[in-house]
Amino acid sequence: MKINDEIIVNIEKMTPQGEGLCRYGENNFVIFVKNCLPNEKLKIKITSLNKHFARGQIIEIIQPAKERIKPFCPLYNACGSCQMQICEYDYSIKLKEDILKDIFKNEKNLILPIIKSSKNKEYRHKIQFPARETKNSKRVLLGYFKENSHDITDIKFCPIQPDIINKISKFIRENYKLGCYIEKKQQGLLKHVIARISSSDNSILLIFVLNVDEKKYQKIKGDITDFSNKISNEFKEIKGIFVNLNNKNTNCILGNKTIKITGEDYILQKLENKTFKIGATSFFQVNPFAIIELFKIVKNNIKENSTILDAYGGVGAIGIFVSDKTKKITLIEESQNATQMAKENYKLNNIENYEIFCGDAKKFFEDFKKDNKIFDYTILDPPRSGCDEEGLKNIADISNNIIYVSCNPVTLRRDMETLKKIGFLPDFIQGVDLFPYTYHIETVVLFKKGK
């Protein structure tokens, strides 16, 4: 097999990365293909190849899966974010269940049906659009980077974000005149537009990420303030506008300095009887309609009057949601901004018995072990990379139960093996569809000690 070969394949299954997997030739050589479904017969062209696998691109769908439909997003092909729009929502859930069964082969009997998102369109309540402009006419482009490139697909309409964001981005396209970032030259002002929306009252925070340092910011402060006033007069939903200064040429969207231009510091998101302050830059889950279901799973599995360690706790969301069942919450989080917001969130929800530790979680696991601290439950919600072995061993020593919330079932699988070795056994595996029509799966696993 070589690059540009055209071959006919049958798609076997979907991978955790949302690609179709097929095998070819006598050696059953593995090929990954995007934007396809299991049981489809395809003519593909080989686009890349190494010793272990190849990637192919669809040239012709010879036999479509019976589940294949036309994507509801007009920009499906150009954007590439919602890979699973080529089938109905219920079938995408079945595919995600199959992915979990494939990953957790030895625990199949513990896998519960995935909980769907009560809303699967207009669900995404945090948007991060890179901003660029056309070369000659300097027309503003706001959208997502095309795959493996930094060219932008101008997203004038996105069905998975609240419609108000379509309107705000239209306003920016038509009225913003201060220039956008030109990556090749590392010049130009506006790099990203970020919006956070509360589903409770539709209030919005906007952040303009600018390619300037503090000194240069002072020179354009008046102009950006004028534009901010103009946009907030136009949209009553916008409660606060910020700039974030990031003149570094990295893949990090945000720089270290965020400055409020106008309005409030935060918006309020209600989930059941709890209220959460969401600041401009702190982490909060993007789909409020599904996250509530995930939080309920965690709460239902905690006994009354428990002590909990909310590890990788962000602004304290999970701990606060379950707080009616806790006698003390200990939060660990590395972002100072988020821990400040957590403090305010505890106060807002009348939680008095708490401790907050700001810094690297691993260090605190070690310290707590030295201090012989024991928590009834550790809620473990790490970034996609999961935890390392040493960290997990320390967590095991300070916890009676572990409720692992994972946005990456592959690293969860790895961490599950470590936890099993040290005597923590999975009780159930519950997927929740936080990201409808994408391949992403959020998973909750309750680990109990020495069952």
Ligand SMILES: C[S@@+](CC[C@H](N)C(=O)[O-])C[C@H]1O[C@@H](n2cnc3c(N)ncnc32)[C@H](O)[C@@H]1O
């Ligand atoms: C997946 S988010 C979970 C947040 C929170 N549990 C929630 O549901 O809103 C992961 C959080 O871990 C924090 N984080 C990342 N690496 C960390 C580390 N090494 N130590 C402590 N916190 C970390 C991030 O800032 C982020 O707030």
